[in-house]
Amino acid sequence: MDCSLDLLCILCGRGGFGSAVIKVEQGGNPTIHTAQGSVKAKFVIVAGNAYLSGLIPELQAKSMPCGSQVITTEPLSDELAASLLPQDYCVEDCNYLLDYFRLSGDKRLIYGGGVVYGARDPADIAAIIRPKMLETFPQLKDVKIEYTWTGNFLLTLSRLPQVGRIGDNIYYSQGCSGHGVTYTHLAGKILADVIHGQATRFDAFASLPHYPFPGGHILQVPFSAIGAWYYTMRDKLGI
Ligand SMILES: Cc1cc2nc3c(=O)[nH]c(=O)nc-3n(C[C@H](O)[C@H](O)[C@H](O)COP(=O)(O)OP(=O)(O)OC[C@H]3O[C@@H](n4cnc5c(N)ncnc54)[C@H](O)[C@@H]3O)c2cc1C
Structure with missing residues (x-):
C-alpha cells in the first residue's frame, strides 16, 4: 500500500x-x-x-546505542522496604556507570544499572544486576527476583x-x-x-553542537568501553 x-x-x-x-x-x-x-x-x-x-x-x-538492564524483587515487608529507602526516594548513584533504583507501589525494589555499549541483549539479566543490587543492599540476599528486562537507550x-x-x-x-x-x-x-x-x-x-564519537561508527564501542573502564577504576579507587 x-x-x-x-x-x-x-x-x-x-x-x-x-x-x-x-x-x-x-x-x-x-x-x-x-x-x-x-x-x-x-x-x-x-x-x-x-x-x-x-x-x-x-x-x-x-x-551510540547502549543497553541497560533492570530487575525487580518480590514484594518486600514494610520493614525491609523502609530499611532500603526510608524516605521512599528515587535514586541514581554518582558513578560513571551508574545504578538507579526505587520502590514500586507494591513495595518491590526496582533496580537498574550497567551499560552495554553497542546494545547487546544479555542472556541472564539477573546475573549481571543482582550482584550490583546486593552490593548496595546486602539485606536482600534471600529475596527473590521476579522480573527482569532490558532495553536500549541512545548515548551522545x-x-x-x-x-x-x-x-x-x-x-x-x-x-x-x-x-x-x-x-x-x-x-x-x-x-x-x-x-x-x-x-x-x-x-x-x-x-x-553534536560531536561524533571518537572512532566513528566502527570503533566507537571499543573506544567507549576503554574510556568507561578508566572512569570505573577511578570510581572504585574513589578518585
Ligand atoms: C532499561 C532502561 C531504563 C531507563 N530508565 C530511565 C529512567 O529511569 N529515566 C529516564 O529519564 N530515562 C530512562 N531510560 C531512557 C529512556 O527510556 C529514553 O531516554 C526514552 O525512552 C527515549 O525516548 P524516545 O521516544 O526518544 O525513544 P524510544 O522510547 O526508544 O522510542 C523509539 C521508538 O521508535 C521506534 N522505532 C525505532 N526504529 C524504528 C523503525 N525503523 N521503524 C519504526 N519504528 C521504529 C521504536 O519501536 C520505539 O517505539 C531508560 C532506558 C532503558 C533502556
Missing part, C-alpha cells in the same frame, strides 16, 4: 504495529518505506532513537539530546542518554512548534 501524508513520525512502528521503517528516501517529499508499502510525506520526524540502526546515516556516527558524547533538521523537511530528536522520560515531552512540543512554523525553541536546541 502506498499513501501520502502531511506529516509522518517514525516513532512507534516496530514494537507497536509491526511496520518497521526499512528505508527513508530523502528529497522534496521524503518517502518512508516499510516491508508492506510506502508513505510520502511533506515532513518526517525521526524519533527512533537507539533502534534506528543505519536508517539515517547522518545520525549514526554521532550517537556530550550526554545532551540531539535535535536537528536534515534538509528542510526531516526533523529529529534523539540521544537523551538515559534521561528521556521527562525530556521527550518537551521534545514533542518543540518538534510540533517547528512544523507549525515556530522555530525559536527548536533553533535554541538545534544550535547545540
Whole structure:
C-alpha cells in the first residue's frame, strides 16, 4: 500500500504495529518505506532513537546505542522496604556507570544499572544486576527476583539530546542518554512548534553542537568501553 501524508513520525512502528521503517528516501517529499508499502510525506520526524540502526546515516556516527538492564524483587515487608529507602526516594548513584533504583507501589525494589555499549541483549539479566543490587543492599540476599528486562537507550558524547533538521523537511530528536522520560515531552512540543512554523525553541536546541564519537561508527564501542573502564577504576579507587 502506498499513501501520502502531511506529516509522518517514525516513532512507534516496530514494537507497536509491526511496520518497521526499512528505508527513508530523502528529497522534496521524503518517502518512508516499510516491508508492506510506502508513505510520502511533506515532513518526517525521526524519533527512533537507539533502534534506528543505519536508517539515517547522518545520525549514526554521532550517537551510540547502549543497553541497560533492570530487575525487580518480590514484594518486600514494610520493614525491609523502609530499611532500603526510608524516605521512599528515587535514586541514581554518582558513578560513571551508574545504578538507579526505587520502590514500586507494591513495595518491590526496582533496580537498574550497567551499560552495554553497542546494545547487546544479555542472556541472564539477573546475573549481571543482582550482584550490583546486593552490593548496595546486602539485606536482600534471600529475596527473590521476579522480573527482569532490558532495553536500549541512545548515548551522545556530550550526554545532551540531539535535535536537528536534515534538509528542510526531516526533523529529529534523539540521544537523551538515559534521561528521556521527562525530556521527550518537551521534545514533542518543540518538534510540533517547528512544523507549525515556530522555530525559536527548536533553533535554541538545534544550535547545540553534536560531536561524533571518537572512532566513528566502527570503533566507537571499543573506544567507549576503554574510556568507561578508566572512569570505573577511578570510581572504585574513589578518585
Ligand atoms: C532499561 C532502561 C531504563 C531507563 N530508565 C530511565 C529512567 O529511569 N529515566 C529516564 O529519564 N530515562 C530512562 N531510560 C531512557 C529512556 O527510556 C529514553 O531516554 C526514552 O525512552 C527515549 O525516548 P524516545 O521516544 O526518544 O525513544 P524510544 O522510547 O526508544 O522510542 C523509539 C521508538 O521508535 C521506534 N522505532 C525505532 N526504529 C524504528 C523503525 N525503523 N521503524 C519504526 N519504528 C521504529 C521504536 O519501536 C520505539 O517505539 C531508560 C532506558 C532503558 C533502556
